[in-house]
Amino acid sequence: MGQGVLTGPFPRVGGTVHCGEVSAEDLAERFGTPLYVYDLAWIRGRVALFHAAFAGVDHLLAYSVKANGNLSILRELHALGCGADITSGGELFRAIRAGMSPDRIVFAGVGKTWEEIEAALDHGILAFNVESRAELERIAEVARGLGVRARFGVRVNPDVLAPTPHRYTATGHAATKFGVPWTETRELYAWALEQEHLAPVGIDVHIGSQIVDPDPYVRALDRVLELAGELRQMGVGLEYLDIGGGFGISYDDGPGLDIALLASRVVPRVAEAGLRLLLEPGRSLVGDAGVLLTRVQYLKRSEEKTFVIVDGGMSELIRPSHYGGYHEIQLVTSPEGRKAQTVDVVGPICETGDFLALDRTMEMPAAGDLLAVRTSGAYGFAMASNYNGRRRPAEVLVDGRDVRLARRRETYDDLIRGEA
Ligand SMILES: Cc1ncc(COP(=O)(O)O)c(C=O)c1O
Incomplete structure (x- = not known):
């Protein structure tokens, strides 16, 4: 060591x-x-810290490949029990090449192409995190062509403005291209429930990057949990709640996000809801x-x-x-x-x-x-x-x-x- x-x-x-x-x-x-x-020892230590903090709930660390997609690092993270959060066919290719299990991969991004959706379905990924109605329609069409059911969660834009160091790294408020507006989410799930080739299994949120305060996470989580309750009443068989990534680290003398503190507030809420927790740490692991x-x-x-x-x-x-x-x-x-x-x-x-x-x-x-x-x-x-x-x-x-x-x-x- x-x-x-x-x-x-x-x-x-x-x-x-x-x-x-x-x-x-x-x-x-x-x-x-x-x-x-x-x-590498430091990376192992970071993964262990996350696993320990979130031990009270069934969880998956879906490492955000965009942060550092080097195959050797992905292989190590896979060995440490991590899955992957990917944003492209290229990252899917990398994750699979590194030996990561498709059923531990979630696919985010606002511009998924036909080809990328098909590749993800062929591999049988855990779920798409869907960013728009048009995208979900396309996923349904590709799934129909392949004769499969596409598992997905909607990335909800919770309209929570989290303080991030730069406006380019805030993603959870209404003025960004990310996620489905809060108000349109129920309708989208209702539509999906009627589609033979879609399986709504999750709900997802990601509010930005380099966030050092747990409060915005908890605010977004509470909104999403409320929504999850309503979706269940509508008959949506939710399996997971994905809280995204963006956990801040220290670049100078300032503090990073206290992962144990965040977990102490997130774990009881998600455990009580009976959902599997997905996290998408990138920067905070590497x-x-x-x-x-x-x-x-x-x-x-x-x-x-x-x-x-x-x-x-x-x-x-x-x-x-x-x-x-x-x-x-x-x-x-x-x-x-x-x-x-x-x-x-x-x-x-x-x-x-x-x-x-x-x-x-x-x-x-x-x-x-x-x-x-x-x-x-x-x-x-x-x-x-x-x-x-x-x-x-x-x-x-x-x-x-x-x-x-x-x-x-x-x-x-x-x-x-x-x-x-
Ligand atoms: C959807 C999503 N998940 C996870 C991450 C990872 O963020 P970070 O590396 O700050 O943890 C990002 C970063 O852009 C993202 O957009």
């Missing part, structure tokens, strides 16, 4: 940031930079289990700013420029006497928006230094791109002293694969 289990992930040992028992300097030396590094290692290339000074130019930027980690995501950045090895200075940490991409941190006060790096961009395990590699002809970085999984290459760095040939 890595030291991360005891002290937090990526502790400093002998002055150098480590993952498990392996020095980040050694990993960068061996695999190059920029490099994603994940602490976010702080990852760092992006990047090396300083140059320092550059203008009249107003000092720029630390590193070899990883928005093509590797887009959260800072996309929605103002904050990531702590530290020197992997901190030499004596480095003074704190306020800098912009920027990447090599030709965009002014290419930065990892703006106006950040940190120990002043020098060219050649290795930096660890913390809490990058979720929505890091998953949102990486080839923009500016960049090869997506390698990903490494560390388990104590065991190091595994989970994805090799892309080559230039990878960049042109598929082009005529």
Whole structure:
């Protein structure tokens, strides 16, 4: 077991940031930079924390594959009893390839295509989380063609505005594209009850991401439970209630969502309703289990700013420029006497928006230094791109002293694969 289990992930040992028992300097030396590094022991610990907190109710952790879909991570999560929350045929493919059981997979997303619905039905997934009437009609049609009954739950938009760090990550209020309006849900289930090829088995809600307060969850849950009661009276055979994901973690010194506290309020309610609880954690299982290692290339000074130019930027980690995501950045090895200075940490991409941190006060790096961009395990590699002809970085999984290459760095040939 890595030291991360005891002290937090990526502790400093002998002055150098480590993952498990392996020095980040050694990993960068061996695999190059920029490099994603994940602490498997930490991920295990997070899954165990969720299982323990929700032990009082029949539950399924449907890991949100969008956060980090690396096959090795999915395989590990499957071994830990997790299922998957997917948003596309590609994520279905990944989850199945990783050995995940279809009957533990739920499929969300507002734009499911014919092809994706057919593939999901062919595999026999646990359920679709349906986002509109038009989508449900399409699912019914595909199911009819295949001669099966499609299991589904409606993703209810509970019109609960949860405080999230950025407006792009709030999803549970009326002004977003997600979910079926609260007021239209009963009618949709009533229609579905009459369809031979539809099996309404669940109800679903997801109110946003990076939420650190349990209250909005409980408010949304109470609305959905009320609705679930009414649906049962209508004859809907509900099996599960899916409370979504979005459980906040700590990116800085602030607190993450207290999972035990959330569970203490959710478990009795759902248990009393006699429903299976589905949760869709993404970031809260893998976010702080990852760092992006990047090396300083140059320092550059203008009249107003000092720029630390590193070899990883928005093509590797887009959260800072996309929605103002904050990531702590530290020197992997901190030499004596480095003074704190306020800098912009920027990447090599030709965009002014290419930065990892703006106006950040940190120990002043020098060219050649290795930096660890913390809490990058979720929505890091998953949102990486080839923009500016960049090869997506390698990903490494560390388990104590065991190091595994989970994805090799892309080559230039990878960049042109598929082009005529
Ligand atoms: C429907 C749904 N479930 C789960 C998640 C996972 O969110 P997080 O990684 O913040 O837990 C998302 C994130 O966008 C989502 O849209």
